[in-house]
Amino acid sequence: MPIMSVDVSHIGIDRKPSDVPLVDVMGGAARWESKVHEHGLIALVDVMPRLVPEGQTADSAIVQAARVSYGAGTKKVSEDRGLIRYLVRHRHTTPLEMVELKFHCVMPIFVARQWIRHRTANVNEYSARYSVMSDRFYRPSVDNVRQQSTSNRQGSEGEPIDTATAQEFLDYLDRIEGEYKTYEQLLDKGVTRELARIGLPVNVYTKWYWKCDLHNTLHFLSLRMDEHAQEEIRAYAYAMYALIQPIVPHACEAFLDYNLEAMQLTRLEIEAIKSGEALKSDNKRENAEWAAKRARLGL
Ligand SMILES: Cc1cc2nc3c(=O)[nH]c(=O)nc-3n(C[C@H](O)[C@H](O)[C@H](O)COP(=O)(O)OP(=O)(O)OC[C@H]3O[C@@H](n4cnc5c(N)ncnc54)[C@H](O)[C@@H]3O)c2cc1C
Numbered sequence: 036m037p038i039m040s041v042d043v044s045h046i047g048i049d050r051k052p053s054d055v056p057l058v059d060v061m062g063g064a065a066r067w068e069s070k071v072h073e074h075g076l077i078a079l080v081d082v083m084p085r086l087v088p089e090g091q092t093a094d095s096a097i098v099q100a101a102r103v104s105y106g107a108g109t110k111k112v113s114e115d116r117g118l119i120r121y122l123v124r125h126r127h128t129t130p131l132e133m134v135e136l137k138f139h140c141v142m143p144i145f146v147a148r149q150w151i152r153h154r155t156a157n158v159n160e161y162s163a164r165y166s167v168m169s170d171r172f173y174r175p176s177v178d179n180v181r182q183q184s185t186s187n188r189q190g191s192e193g194e195p196i197d198t199a200t201a202q203e204f205l206d207y208l209d210r211i212e213g214e215y216k217t218y219e220q221l222l223d224k225g226v227t228r229e230l231a232r233i234g235l236p237v238n239v240y241t242k243w244y245w246k247c248d249l250h251n252t253l254h255f256l257s258l259r260m261d262e263h264a265q266e267e268i269r270a271y272a273y274a275m276y277a278l279i280q281p282i283v284p285h286a287c288e289a290f291l292d293y294n295l296e297a298m299q300l301t302r303l304e305i306e307a308i309k310s311g312e313a314l315k316s317d318n319k320r321e322n323a324e325w326a327a328k329r330a331r332l333g334l
Pocket residue numbers: 152153154155156251254255258259263264265
């Protein structure tokens with residue numbers, strides 16, 4: 036049966052190629068890859084727009100979309116930076132959704148658990164029902180076995196624990212990872228892969244393709260490059276940022292200036308600055324946050 040059985044010849048379609056020379060934003064490479072920890076990686080495998088007019092970057096897709104609403108008033112490439120900075124500063128987010136980024140990621144399951152909470156991406160993950168899990172496990176170095184924070188129940192002090200306890204922890208991981216042999220033996224005996232996998236620890240590696248638009252990728256980065264995020268996922272977020280920075284340099288610069296390295300002041304904080312008085316809040320955490328902001332502002 037012919038695939039195209041519908042006659043569309045009467046519909047006028049202009050298929051003339053553009054005479055503007057286009058260049059590949061990834062320089063013709065199939066992927067840009069960054070190693071993360073011993074066994075992990077993140078690779079940029081595709082971008083939309085992949086081809087842009089010579090001398091431009093994928094930032095041009097943001098500007099092109101924005102000018103639909105703002106008109107063709109500012110057309111020079113030198114003015115693109117200002118327009119993108121305006122958009123980011125004023126949270127005009129939809130033009131940033133015109134850029135799409137696709138990554139191939141290999142990470143431990145406990146990192147994937149945090150990552151998958153970002154619902155606006157399209158994800159396709161390795162199936163441990165269909166395939167055998169690899170014998171790759173994440174291990175921190177001895178001097179990165181961190182102490183539990185006393186003030187933040189969800190984080191570490193950033194200080195390493197004593198070497199003997201760190202070694203005890205790594206020996207414990209060794210014992211659990213040693214059970215991978217049992218997983219293999221049980222598969223050999225015919226236990227189904229979908230059940231055999233449930234005995235594996237969460238530091239075993241999984242992989243996926245993760246596709247997301249630039250606006251939501253920057254939202255992911257703002258949360259996962261932040262110091263409150265767990266160090267292990269932060270390493271992936273930093274690697275992701277390094278991969279996309281040359282693709283959308285103006286958007287990344289604006290993201291640092293107006294988001295990641297910026298600060299939001301609450302109404303109470305603005306009043307405290309104006310009055311020179313203490314913060315009108317008896318909440319301990321809010322006061323600690325205000326003290327940190329004051330220190331950063333040199334107040
Ligand atoms: C430091 C840190 C600690 C965390 N601790 C915990 C924890 O202890 N327990 C826990 O469960 N989670 C925790 N999370 C996950 C967190 O609560 C968010 O689920 C995660 O960061 C994703 O954020 P998001 O929803 O803004 O992002 P995305 O899912 O990427 O969504 C982006 C934006 O799209 C919009 N959006 C997406 N889906 C919807 C929807 N269905 N309805 C309305 N708007 C939507 C929202 O505006 C959202 O901000 C933690 C995250 C961080 C960074």
